[in-house]
Amino acid sequence: MNKCLFAILILSLFLTGCWDRRELNELAIMLAMGVEKVEEEYQVFAQVVVPSEVSMKGSTGSTKVTLYSAKGETVYEAFRKMTKDSPRKIYPGHLKILVMGEELAKEGIGESLDLLSRDWEIRPDFYVVVTKDTSPSEILNTTTNLESIPANKMFNSLQMSEKAWSGTKSITLDELIADLISDGKQAVITGVQLIGNSKIGSSKKNVEMVSPAASIQYDHLSVFKGDKLVGWLTEEETIAYSYVTDSVKTSVRRISCPEGGDATIAIEKSHSDVKGYIRKGNPEVDITIKVEGNIGSVECKMDLNDLGTIAELEKIYEKEKIAIINKTIDTLQKKYKTDIFGFGEAIHRANPKEWNKIKDHWEEEFSNVTVNVNVDLKILSTGTVNNSFLEEIKD
């Protein structure tokens, strides 16, 4: 009798099955998501992979992804409404990139991010970008070459450009939320642009061309005050931002030669140290950036065998770099009045007591902070040659 009961108990387990059981072919794998504000309503876009098109065998040659969209009073509502159109439930677990509309960003992104940080299926390690002069629907509609899934292309090129060029800044959702809630640091988000003809860009024709009619490019860095977009930084300012916030991995920088012409320094390593002080009641910040690099190219006449030349190049680089960083900080202090560098946090770390006094009116204080920038470059090598063959070319 006991055995019988036990057997029935065991068997009954298999009758149920877990509530979240889903087969792979019941999933609509969303890799990119777009959020836009249209007439007081959220419009949500989901770029979903068409698995059979991605596989080598079953491909019929149509596009690898498809875009679903829906409107709703809240992001979550719109998200669920998508099933009106999509035959499968949208699965956001592998979300790679979130594209926010510029208009939405200007009005504030806070509300729309809540769902994304709350839902248990979403991992907050995807990148967030903001459209510039375009809309999420246009960006997500563009087909891409090389990486046939646009979301992958967007993810990889952001990652790659940050690593090799530092002119962009990748921000994941959790980093963004941390910045949004911080007193002493404001958020930034990389901008994304559509270059070219968006009409052709959304069709398969786009990828049949050697140089696509439309392409997705990262440029500019959006500056936030609270959760509202207040302006854009140029590429040069973005690089300066990366140096200050210690997020440069490798980069390349043109400098002028002592006797005219150009040379390039390839930065291999950079470390920045931001230290805050309160001096005589006034907040002050020291930025020390230690850079190591090689001479990448020489397009001018100079004698690299002379150690003095190297030192001179280092000086020039340091001077130019300091100027750019100062200019960037100036722009933010004067124009946007928003502390994206985290100077407030530096001061908080150094002097919590004083910080508590000034943190409520930090916005005004920030504009008056004295910033001392110090850049130290070490040129490690000149590449595989010393003097350029340009020296040998007879005029």
Place this chain on the structure above:
Amino acid sequence: MRFLKKKNRKVLNLHTSLRSQSIEPNPEDGLNKSLQQNIQTLKDTLGKSSDIIIREIRFGKEGTIKAGVIYTDGLTDTPSLQNFILETLMLDIKEIDLHKKSPEKNLISVLKDVALTVGEIKEETSFDAILTSLLSGDTIILLDGYAEGLIISNRQWAERGVTEPTAQTVVRGPREGFTENLRINTALIRRKIKDPKLWMETKTIGTRTKTDIAIVYIHDIADDKIVKEVNLRLDQINIDGILESGNIEGLIQDSTYSPFSTIYNTERPDVVAAALLEGRIAILVDGTPFVLLVPALFIQFFQSPEDYYERTVFGSLIRILRFIAFIISLLAPALFIAVTTFHQSMLPPALLISLAAQREGVPFPAFVEALIMEVTFEILREAGIRMPRSIGTAMSIVGAFVIGTAAVEAGLISAMMVIVVSITAISNFVSPSYEMAIAVRILRFVFMALAASFGFFGIMVGLIALILHLCSLRSFGIPYMSPIAPFNISDQKDTFIVLPIWKMINRPHLMNQKNRIRQQHSAAAKPAPPENKKDEGSS
């Protein structure tokens, strides 16, 4: 009612009395003095069996002595019967006055002591014993006027020679395997261990088959308690027939319904010899090449004799590989089902999309898909074992085609599932022991069902239950999971890795308490170049 019972009893009594009267003489008594009577009794007992040959002869000076030579055709060595028994009796001793040779005038002992030129011979008065000997292949001589018979051992029958074992093959190691003959098998062991303490106790089990069974152990190594326990369990057997050591295993094993076997079996004399030296006890059964070894531990099913013959690094790597293969063959389909139906977020996106692409159009849930493939494979495997060898190639083509290509082409099964099932099947064959492979085959389906219902959570619960079960098993009093649980540090030398042989100083701890030292512990045991040793000595 009572009345009826009484009546029944009376009828029964009547029957028994009738039966005892009708059969006369009674074979349960000793032999009769009359040859004619004895032969009649034999004929009555054995029926009309055509393989029993009863040859009645007369010998002696004037052919006055009547005798019966009885043997089983096919089990007796006919040339020796003719040369040393019939020829001796009928030709050689015709001229001798047999009665004069013996003071007591006992012809039986005269024949035994003086006349018959054969090796093993004994007198016997019990009819039962004579019958058993006759049916085992001995030749019986009965004389008229004597209530005793002679049993001459000249058994000889057709049998398989010592060949290479088919179940446990090795690349390096002895090529001989046990045969169906108990004597040859004991000889194979004796040839490996020439130790006076190697004891072989013999028993006869099976009221009708009368199968010989030998309990083999090394007296000063094996634990007396376990020997006693083995004897006890064997003595409790009361069955009509033992046809294979599997019957014995079924009757003496600790747990019947566990998928795991608590008795090890092998066809290899070197495995038995190694086990005996560790303190295990071997049970040999006549009529089968499979020898039982007790106590059996979980870890033993992962040990192959080759581990100790090959170089130690390789042996260790192979041992680890076997554990990995064990886990793969147990869990691979279950993990695949769990990941694809519950934990999609654990897969890298590229892999997820690739898997999803393969599953497009597959009409079954992953669990059903896996079940179909596993069951198909089990059917193919079973068919491969049972069918005649000559059809083997045809079946492997059909099997590979059905499983591999057609199912995927038809879109019934995803390609990844074929890969998973194949790797599972191949991993299963890595197991050096068929018993462990069977256990894994059964449990795999349980884990698949758990994974399909609860995902990783189910697999985890299943694993916990499995480990609890394994830890609760005992083989002849020894914990099945030792030396892992209970943990024994010194026995780890032959558990997950195999240490060099000069490090194996002690025998396994749990098996034997009385004679642990395997080799003298000395620095010299480790092989080293002679110069080094000199240096050590001088410094």
